[in-house]
Amino acid sequence: EAGVAQSPRYKIIEKRQSVAFWCNPISGHATLYWYQQILGQGPKLLIQFQNNGVVDDSQLPKDRFSAERLKGVDSTLKIQPAKLEDSAVYLCASSLEPHGRNDGYTFGSGTRLTVV
Amino acid sequence: GQQLNQSPQSMFIQEGEDVSMNCTSSSIFNTWLWYKQDPGEGPVLLIALYKAGELTSNGRLTAQFGITRKDSFLNISASIPSDVGIYFCAGYNFNKFYFGSGTKLNVKP
Numbered sequence: 001e002a003g004v005a006q007s008p009r010y011k012i013i014e015k016r017q018s019v020a021f022w023c024n025p026i027s028g029h030a031t032l033y034w035y036q037q038i039l040g041q042g043p044k045l046l047i048q049f050q051n052n053g054v055v056d057d058s059q060l061p062k063d064r065f066s067a068e069r070l071k072g073v074d075s076t077l078k079i080q081p082a083k084l085e086d087s088a089v090y091l092c093a094s095s096l097e098p099h100g101r102n103d104g105y106t107f108g109s110g111t112r113l114t115v116v
Numbered sequence: 117g118q119q120l121n122q123s124p125q126s127m128f129i130q131e132g133e134d135v136s137m138n139c140t141s142s143s144i145f146n147t148w149l150w151y152k153q154d155p156g157e158g159p160v161l162l163i164a165l166y167k168a169g170e171l172t173s174n175g176r177l178t179a180q181f182g183i184t185r186k187d188s189f190l191n192i193s194a195s196i197p198s199d200v201g202i203y204f205c206a207g208y209n210f211n212k213f214y215f216g217s218g219t220k221l222n223v224k225p
């Protein structure tokens with residue numbers, strides 16, 4: 001089966017600019033996650049979707065980050081305006097079951113964002 | 117949030133050696149996962165553990181779900197150069213997975 005697709009792979013922007021990342025999960029996976037991975041750290045959950053509804057966005061900095069999954073399939077994560085501390089790899093993951101407890105998550109290759 | 121502590125943070129070993137790493141927390145978890153992340157890639161699931169005391173193998177990898185449910189262990193036997201990468205544990209409770217900060221493994225041929 002095709003994996004989780006993400007684009008772009010790399011992005012360099014200046015602070016205060018905006019940026020968007022795209023994710024297409026594995027076909028049939030109802031649950032989609034966006035994670036932020038800062039260099040040297042483990043992934044941190046930003047937002048979790050179940051179909052096109054938000055399940056958990058408690059750690060999403062909502063003043064600058066937004067995400068949507070309009071048709072319950074692919075998703076977009078946006079940052080506006082970006083700050084230097086947003087430099088990280090943004091990982092998208094999906095799971096067949098809600099919360100992924102029984103099958104874990106399948107991750108995409110990520111988008112590496114550098115804010116200068 | 118839930119804190120998972122992985123140790124060691126990094127390790128340098130010789131090819132052929134066995135490797136042990138662990139993940140501990142002050143919180144109880146219902147599921148433990150172990151992932152490996154290669155440079156420039158997303159984490160890939162290695163092993164999943166669902167019951168306290170469970171011991172599960174995947175080739176040269178063996179992982180255990182600690183009986184206190186607050187820790188998990190990963191062993192790699194007879195390491196090879198392609199084992200190089202960062203190994204993450206993830207614990208599940210309150211409907212989400214929490215990730216440790218990783219153990220970076222370097223293998224010298």
